[in-house]
Amino acid sequence: MKNVIDKYYTYIRPYRFLYGWAKDAHDRRQSSMRAKEWEAKGFVGAKLDICGGRNPFKPDEFLNVDIVPFPRVDLVFDVRKQFPFNDGVIAEIISIATLEHLRKPHVLHMLREFFRVLQPGGVLRVSTPDIEAIARGVLRGDDPDTINQHLFGKYKSTDTEDYDVHRWMYTAPQMIQTQHEIGFENAERIPMDIGMHDAEYTYLIRARKPL
Ligand SMILES: C[S@@+](CC[C@H](N)C(=O)[O-])C[C@H]1O[C@@H](n2cnc3c(N)ncnc32)[C@H](O)[C@@H]1O
Numbered sequence: 001m002k003n004v005i006d007k008y009y010t011y012i013r014p015y016r017f018l019y020g021w022a023k024d025a026h027d028r029r030q031s032s033m034r035a036k037e038w039e040a041k042g043f044v045g046a047k048l049d050i051c052g053g054r055n056p057f058k059p060d061e062f063l064n065v066d067i068v069p070f071p072r073v074d075l076v077f078d079v080r081k082q083f084p085f086n087d088g089v090i091a092e093i094i095s096i097a098t099l100e101h102l103r104k105p106h107v108l109h110m111l112r113e114f115f116r117v118l119q120p121g122g123v124l125r126v127s128t129p130d131i132e133a134i135a136r137g138v139l140r141g142d143d144p145d146t147i148n149q150h151l152f153g154k155y156k157s158t159d160t161e162d163y164d165v166h167r168w169m170y171t172a173p174q175m176i177q178t179q180h181e182i183g184f185e186n187a188e189r190i191p192m193d194i195g196m197h198d199a200e201y202t203y204l205i206r207a208r209k210p211l
Pocket of ligand 1: 051052054056068077098101160196
């Protein structure tokens with residue numbers, strides 16, 4: 001198939017937008033069906049990928065939440081507002097490259113919402129840039145573009161700039177302490193095993209809502 005596409009690519013090229021359009025339409029349909037199925041169950045037992053955006057984590061397993069209605073987003077809402085779920089229904093939450101996009105009061109609000117909507121015993125994983133590691137990178141003379149991307153966010157498009165820019169960062173010990181203050185237990189830094197983002201400048205913290 002690849003050989004055929006390569007051979008006729010000159011002719012296919014002007015119509016490649018059709019492939020993108022069809023794929024987006026298919027993804028939107030799938031996401032909307034998945035969201036409706038879980039809504040009918042009151043989201044009891046659902047797993048959330050908070051701000052999966054363009055790059056969802058295990059989309060067959062986790063519902064992708066984002067403020068921007070990208071094709072693979074299942075639920076569109078602003079995490080700075082109250083989450084549209086009852087208390088204690090969500091089985092698991094992962095938040096990757098999200099916290100740094102919010103101001104500190106909004107991060108606290110979001111973590112409290114995670115605690116409220118998780119089931120007792122539910123696991124939270126949070127991965128976000130590590131400001132201490134970034135500072136060490138500056139002192140070491142690491143690549144300035146990489147450092148800037150981690151500090152200020154990657155520019156993706158003017159349309160989404162408000163949500164792509166970075167606003168605040170926690171050190172790992174501060175994040176662990178904050179999660180304990182909210183009520184989570186056993187918050188600890190674990191190896192970056194999620195297969196996304198640069199482990200050099202990013203941490204992963206796992207915590208649990210007590211039973
Ligand atoms: C860097 S992307 C992370 C995407 C993916 N989780 C990853 O690790 O590659 C950050 C996402 O957060 C979303 N976002 C930013 N502010 C938000 C808000 N207030 N509510 C919901 N989503 C938001 C953006 O739209 C964007 O998709």
